[in-house]
Amino acid sequence: MILPLEGVVVLEFAQFMAGPSAGLKLADLGARVIKIERPGAGESGRKIAIKNLFIGDDSLVFHTINRNKESIEANLKDEKDLAMIRKLLLRADILLHNFRPGVMEKIGLDYDSVKRLCPTMIYGEITGYGKEGPWTKKPGQDLLVQSVSGLAYLSGNRADAPTPMGIAVSDMLTGAHLVQGILAAMIQRGRTGQGAKVSVSLLESTLDFQFEGLTTYLNSGMQAPIRAEQGNANAFLGAPYGIYQTSDGYMAVAMVPLARLTEAMEVPLPAEYREPTTWFDQRDAIMRLLASYFIKNTSDHWVEIFDRQDLWCMPVLDYKELLEQEAYRVLRMDQEVVTKRGEVLKTTRCPIRIDGERLFSSKSAPEVGEDSAVIRREFDL
Amino acid sequence: MILPLEGVVVLEFAQFMAGPSAGLKLADLGARVIKIERPGAGESGRKIAIKNLFIGDDSLVFHTINRNKESIEANLKDEKDLAMIRKLLLRADILLHNFRPGVMEKIGLDYDSVKRLCPTMIYGEITGYGKEGPWTKKPGQDLLVQSVSGLAYLSGNRADAPTPMGIAVSDMLTGAHLVQGILAAMIQRGRTGQGAKVSVSLLESTLDFQFEGLTTYLNSGMQAPIRAEQGNANAFLGAPYGIYQTSDGYMAVAMVPLARLTEAMEVPLPAEYREPTTWFDQRDAIMRLLASYFIKNTSDHWVEIFDRQDLWCMPVLDYKELLEQEAYRVLRMDQEVVTKRGEVLKTTRCPIRIDGERLFSSKSAPEVGEDSAVIRREFDL
Numbered sequence: 001m002i003l004p005l006e007g008v009v010v011l012e013f014a015q016f017m018a019g020p021s022a023g024l025k026l027a028d029l030g031a032r033v034i035k036i037e038r039p040g041a042g043e044s045g046r047k048i049a050i051k052n053l054f055i056g057d058d059s060l061v062f063h064t065i066n067r068n069k070e071s072i073e074a075n076l077k078d079e080k081d082l083a084m085i086r087k088l089l090l091r092a093d094i095l096l097h098n099f100r101p102g103v104m105e106k107i108g109l110d111y112d113s114v115k116r117l118c119p120t121m122i123y124g125e126i127t128g129y130g131k132e133g134p135w136t137k138k139p140g141q142d143l144l145v146q147s148v149s150g151l152a153y154l155s156g157n158r159a160d161a162p163t164p165m166g167i168a169v170s171d172m173l174t175g176a177h178l179v180q181g182i183l184a185a186m187i188q189r190g191r192t193g194q195g196a197k198v199s200v201s202l203l204e205s206t207l208d209f210q211f212e213g214l215t216t217y218l219n220s221g222m223q224a225p226i227r228a229e230q231g232n233a234n235a236f237l238g239a240p241y242g243i244y245q246t247s248d249g250y251m252a253v254a255m256v257p258l259a260r261l262t263e264a265m266e267v268p269l270p271a272e273y274r275e276p277t278t279w280f281d282q283r284d285a286i287m288r289l290l291a292s293y294f295i296k297n298t299s300d301h302w303v304e305i306f307d308r309q310d311l312w313c314m315p316v317l318d319y320k321e322l323l324e325q326e327a328y329r330v331l332r333m334d335q336e337v338v339t340k341r342g343e344v345l346k347t348t349r350c351p352i353r354i355d356g357e358r359l360f361s362s363k364s365a366p367e368v369g370e371d372s373a374v375i376r377r378e379f380d381l
Numbered sequence: 382m383i384l385p386l387e388g389v390v391v392l393e394f395a396q397f398m399a400g401p402s403a404g405l406k407l408a409d410l411g412a413r414v415i416k417i418e419r420p421g422a423g424e425s426g427r428k429i430a431i432k433n434l435f436i437g438d439d440s441l442v443f444h445t446i447n448r449n450k451e452s453i454e455a456n457l458k459d460e461k462d463l464a465m466i467r468k469l470l471l472r473a474d475i476l477l478h479n480f481r482p483g484v485m486e487k488i489g490l491d492y493d494s495v496k497r498l499c500p501t502m503i504y505g506e507i508t509g510y511g512k513e514g515p516w517t518k519k520p521g522q523d524l525l526v527q528s529v530s531g532l533a534y535l536s537g538n539r540a541d542a543p544t545p546m547g548i549a550v551s552d553m554l555t556g557a558h559l560v561q562g563i564l565a566a567m568i569q570r571g572r573t574g575q576g577a578k579v580s581v582s583l584l585e586s587t588l589d590f591q592f593e594g595l596t597t598y599l600n601s602g603m604q605a606p607i608r609a610e611q612g613n614a615n616a617f618l619g620a621p622y623g624i625y626q627t628s629d630g631y632m633a634v635a636m637v638p639l640a641r642l643t644e645a646m647e648v649p650l651p652a653e654y655r656e657p658t659t660w661f662d663q664r665d666a667i668m669r670l671l672a673s674y675f676i677k678n679t680s681d682h683w684v685e686i687f688d689r690q691d692l693w694c695m696p697v698l699d700y701k702e703l704l705e706q707e708a709y710r711v712l713r714m715d716q717e718v719v720t721k722r723g724e725v726l727k728t729t730r731c732p733i734r735i736d737g738e739r740l741f742s743s744k745s746a747p748e749v750g751e752d753s754a755v756i757r758r759e760f761d762l
Contacts, residue, residue: 004565004577025558029565048636050597050617052661061617064596133711138688139635143614143622144695147633150703152624154547155536162624162631162697164614165546166535172590174732176557177406181733183564184385184410190571196385199734207714208732209553215445216431217700218715218727224699233524233545236431236442241524243533243543250543252528254520255429280433307519314525316543318605319598322531330514333588334599346599351555351589352562353580 001357003030008186010094011036011085012069013076013109015043017142017168018126018202019098020065021175026094026182027068028350028359034092034375035066035366036085039073042368055343058365064347066365067337072376073369076107084381085109089118091379094182098126101136111197121195122185124178129203142168145202154213154235158227174205212236229284230291238279239286243316244294251299254312258286264305267293337364382738384411389567391475392417392466393450394457394490396424398523398549399507399583400479401446402556407475407563408449409731409740415473415756416447416747417466420454423749436724439746445728447746448718453757454750457488465762466490470499472760475563479507482517492578502576503566505559510584523549526583535594535616539608555586593617610665611672619660620667624697625675632680635693639667645686648674718745 008031012023020035020043027033037043045065046058053060072088074081089095095114097104104110104125111123128140138144146152146164156163181198189195207214213225216236225235231242233252240253240261253261258279262269272278273286294302299315306313315321322328335349343364350359375381389412393404401416401424408414418424426446427439434441453469455462470476476495478485485491485506492504509521519525527533527545537544562579570576588595594606597617606616612623614633621634621642634642639660643650653659654667675683680696687694696702703709716730724745731740756762 002569004562004569006569008568025561029561049619049657049661050593051601052619052658053597053601060596060600061593064592129708130712133708134706135708138695139691139693141635141693143633143635144693147624147631147697148695148703148706148708150698150700151548152631152633152697153699156541156544156547160537160541161612161626163537163544164624164633165550166537166608166613166615167532167590167593168615169546169550169590172554173557176554176561177733179561180406180410180557180564181385181735183561183568185735187389187564187567187571188383188385188387190568197736199737200732201712203708204712204714204732207712208729209548209550211445211729212431212442212548214700214715215441215726215728216434219441220432220434222701222704224701227547231542232547234547234549238430238433243528243545245542250528250533252524252533252545254522254524276430277433280430310520312520312522312525314519314529316528316533317531318534319531319595320603320605322529323603325515325529327510327514327516327529327584331511331582331585331588333585334595345596347596348589348592351581351585352558354562354566355578356580 001355003359004354005030008032008094009092010034010096011088011092013095013097013099015098016045016048017065017171018174019096020045021172022096022124022178023069024065024067025175025179025350028361029352033069034371035069035071036074037071037368039075040368042071055345056339056341056367063345063365067347068361068363069366070371070375071366071369072372082107086117087381088379089114089121092121093186094122094124096124096178096182100140101127101131115195119195120189120193122182122189122198123195124182124198126174126178127201130201140202142171142202145170145206149203149206149210150213151206151210154225154227156227157232158229170202170206173209174200174202177205228287231287239283240290242287244291246294246297246299246302248298250316251294251302252314252316256311260309261311264309264311265293332358335360335362337362339364340367340370384740385735386411389413389475390473391415391477392469392473394476394478394480396479397426397429398446398552399555400477401426402553403477403505403559404450405446405448406556406560406731409742410733414450415752416450416452417455418452418749420456421749423452436726437720437722437748444726444746448728449742449744450747451752451756452747452750453753463488467498468762469760470495470502473502474567475503475505477505477559477563481521482508482512496576500576501570501574503563503570503579504576505563505579507555507559508582511582521583523552523583526551526587530584530587530591531594532587532591535606535608537608538613539610551583551587554590555581555583558586609668612668620664621671623668625672627675627680627683628678630680631697632675632683633695633697637692641690642692645690645692646674713739716741716743718743720745721748721751
């Protein structure tokens with residue numbers, strides 16, 4: 001199968017998560033992604049330890065997000081290496097980086113300089129907080145952006161401390177937005193022959209993610225979102241939406257008309273909750289009432305009853321339970337990659353299918369400079 | 382400014398969040414997005430009440446995610462309307478839908494049928510759990526997918542019940558992946574003249590989102606992730622990563638070498654925590670120790686000390702505090718849209734900037750069939 005981005009060359013000047021996650025999607029969609037790394041140490045993400053797990057010299061998480069890429073060493077403070085990079089630029093379609101504002105300017109790889117050299121370049125840049133204002137020099141890091149963006153007051157229950165999302169969600173969304181902008185610019189370039197600059201920031205992407213919450217806040221007299229007392233799953237939605245403990249676990253209930261739910265559960269619905277407008281205002285009382293019934297029976301019991309009537313619910317599963325599901329197995333979501341040294345690593349695959357085909361990629365993350373010699377020869381650098 | 386996707390026509394057969402969020406990004410990047418809606422009621426998302434807030438007949442959240450689109454009415458169970466849709470297909474570049482498996486097949490708008498009619502069509506489809514296996518008929522809803530995917534065991538603290546992310550994160554990521562696949566396929570079509578089918582599912586996108594967690598699980602003897610006892614921000618990262626209460630609020634601390642942090646805080650670092658390998662294993666003890674100091678002073682106090690040494694931290698802000706920041710104001714992240722009836726609505730803008738320009742869109746979400754007459758005339762339907 002010929003992948004959609006076959007033949008597209010990407011230079012990735014990126015570290016940690018947001019930038020490399022963008023490079024990964026481009027690679028999985030068929031682009032050739034070359035990481036430009038400092039000699040020896042390589043990008044900083046190689047050292048981010050997740051549970052102290054390393055494969056060779058590099059952290060496990062580095063491996064998962066840099067599979068399917070190549071690596072060339074270059075010292076961006078050295079004029080000779082910079083000259084080589086400028087030569088390499090001429091062979092690339094896309095450049096992406098996530099340095100703090102000012103870094104690429106200092107070494108002459110800012111957009112205006114690159115554009116003079118290659119007017120067709122699609123130049124993608126990620127910052128933490130944009131390129132103006134008092135936070136431009138602050139560290140553009142996922143948890144910090146979650147924390148200043150209001151996001152930490154949306155998960156967890158009412159009395160909980162601010163609860164960040166336990167995954168680098170700002171990084172992931174920002175990387176996804178960069179890919180969207182870059183690919184759109186590639187389409188435009190196909191018509192005009194002109195390159196473009198595509199800029200995203202962790203903060204803007206994390207605010208976009210909260211369009212529901214922010215729009216609600218801006219249009220309802222600036223009332224702070226209030227999380228449900230127990231089982232909160234969305235500060236803005238009424239009962240029964242949330243998580244309920246059962247006699248042997250937990251289950252999730254989505255948007256379900258309350259009368260149909262209580263009828264299925266054989267729970268008398270108090271008259272004061274019959275009107276849908278009460279489901280938000282009386283959310284906690286209603287959820288407490290439902291919780292007192294859910295706890296009396298197993299998750300399987302409730303799911304079976306609800307499924308019969310197409311009432312939207314699912315059990316809450318952990319990784320062990322998930323991986324035992326036939327529904328997980330048929331996805332074939334995991335794959336093995338093999339490193340140059342022969343280590344075998346299990347990881348996930350690209351979530352996008354093209355013409356019904358899953359996109360696997362058996363190539364592992366490169367060692368620092370693993371492809372330097374080949375790339376230099378190929379592009380006569 | 383000519384937007385990158387100017388001239389691209391998208392037909393959106395979608396409801397609720399994941400599909401419309403994909404359509405929104407395409408619209409914001411310049412595509413003309415036409416919602417195909419059932420006469421009268423329109424798509425189901427129009428009725429999803431967020432805090433009982435409505436603009437005209439439609440929920441506030443519908444407005445935020447369908448701005449910048451057009452709407453044409455069509456009864457997909459009526460052969461005459463279907464004939465009109467088939468005629469409209471010939472003028473479109475992209476079709477996207479998020480019906481459950483089987484629905485588009487039944488009305489002859491599945492990929493194979495559409496491809497016969499328009500070989501250049503990029504056909505994007507979103508399902509909840511893919512198109513095979515025991516969950517295909519289950520409701521493809523964000524909270525439910527979060528719950529079965531293991532995600533709910535990553536946020537919140539150790540003793541907490543499963544804690545879903547308080548935003549439709551599965552919907553948002555899936556929409557983003559669909560846009561990535563669609564735009565990549567458009568680029569390929571530019572070379573080959575051939576259309577393609579792009580398929581994503583909420584579950585696969587939510588598993589991809591957990592590549593760190595799943596890869597760690599798969600490569601470390603299937604050990605379940607363990608959330609920090611207090612202040613958890615990532616089940617896989619060691620101390621000091623997390624949230625700390627101060628004397629007047631909360632603050633977030635990201636990856637910071639422990640010795641530098643404790644020195645800045647003037648906290649004696651016990652000898653047993655000097656080795657970085659202890660920061661994960663002894664995470665809770667270390668975080669408890671730090672918490673006992675953070676509480677003694679204000680967030681401002683700590684942030685000032687840490688900033689001086691470029692130690693990665695930020696205060697935790699709510700919407701009120703965020704919107705007061707100069708750093709928020711300079712982004713100009715919010716915009717006003719005006720509905721056909723003259724209601725003014727404040728919402729967020731597209732997070733992607735092209736050539737340094739923010740992408741605003743003053744067009745509000747359409748009423749059901751608002752553009753039916755114009756579109757029928759224009760395309761001679």
